[in-house]
Amino acid sequence: MNIRDPRFDEDSGREPPSADVLAGEYVLGVLDAGERRQAQLRIGADPAFARLVAAWELRLAAMLDTIEPVAVPAHVWPRIRTRLGWSPVEGGRPGVWQRVGFWRGMTAIAAAAALAAVFFGRVQPPPVPPAPPSVVMQPSEPAQPVTTLARDDGTPGWLAAIDAARGTLRIVPVPAPADAQGRVPELWLIPPGEAPRSLGLVSVDRTQLVVVPKTLLRALAKGATLAISLEPPGGAPQGVPTGPIIAKGGIEAI
Incomplete structure (x- = not known):
């Protein structure tokens, strides 16, 4: 450059x-x-x-x-003090800005001005603080029943929060390692005395919302069973469980 x-x-x-x-x-x-x-x-x-x-x-x-x-020349500091309105020599007669009487007088003038302003209405009284907003209590939604899908050893594998009104299941897994053989978990709804109905694949490490098909809403009822099986990637090919059931739980409330 x-x-x-x-x-x-x-x-x-x-x-x-x-x-x-x-x-x-x-x-x-x-x-x-x-x-x-x-x-x-x-x-x-x-x-x-x-x-x-x-x-x-x-x-x-x-x-x-x-x-x-x-060293700073001796005449510099007195000049600075003089320009500030102070006495050139420290301890001498104070300048106007250092005099106690001056500040007392200024305080009295300020107080008198404030009183006059109040008397003549120039200073408005402090505003009345607004009333606190009224609190409207919203009715809380009823707690959703939760079904625990337990593993064979009794430990929870998944939790299913059932919202029958919306026809959804919120599936919350208890984090676990993926299947060593590459199989994936699939959720099943099993009405009493009927064949399992697939609700799709679920995760082993994150929460997900499962929408129950309208044709299966009637089966989402007390007494039905939710189960998880291990299936090939993509899910059970014939729409019926082909792998082992690794977790299950009965719906006790809706």
């Missing part, structure tokens, strides 16, 4: 300073705003120039240790 030195005028015939000189001037802070901006752009675009700047910073940093501290 070619960044032209703004101090170089082609018509004047003056040569621009070398990169090393420009780097030194940048570190010393003697460039004007435009020149400094150009140098900063060059640092980001020219690695060689950036190294020159870093070298100058190291070179001049060593000189700081040789500079003796200079």
Whole structure:
């Protein structure tokens, strides 16, 4: 990236300073705003120039240790105090901003102004806070009956929350590893004395909502059984369980 030195005028015939000189001037802070901006752009675009700047910073940093501290002249602080309205010498007669009487007078004036404003109605009384909103109690929905589908060892494998009004089952699995043979769990609804009816595949690690077909809503009743079998990927091919039943539970309430 070619960044032209703004101090170089082609018509004047003056040569621009070398990169090393420009780097030194940048570190010393003697460039004007435009020149400094150009140098900063060059640092980001020219690695060689950036190294020159870093070298100058190291070179001049060593000189700081040789500079003796200079005490502030005695007349500086009195001038500052005078400009602030204070006494030039600490402990002398206080300026107007330091006088206790001044602040007491200002306080009295402010209090009188506040009283006058209230008297003439300029200050309105605080608004009456609005009445709290009335709370309308909504009737809570009845708790949905839950059927536990237990495994052979008695531990729960799935929970089924039954919503007969909507014809849905919310199936909540107790997380377990997937079948080693790649089989998938399938949910069955078994009415008393009837053949199992498939409700589709279910998950072993996430909750899902199962919509019961309208043709099976009558079977979703007390006394029916919910069961899980292991089936080939895609489900039982003939619509009847082909694998082992790994969990089941009877519907005791609707």
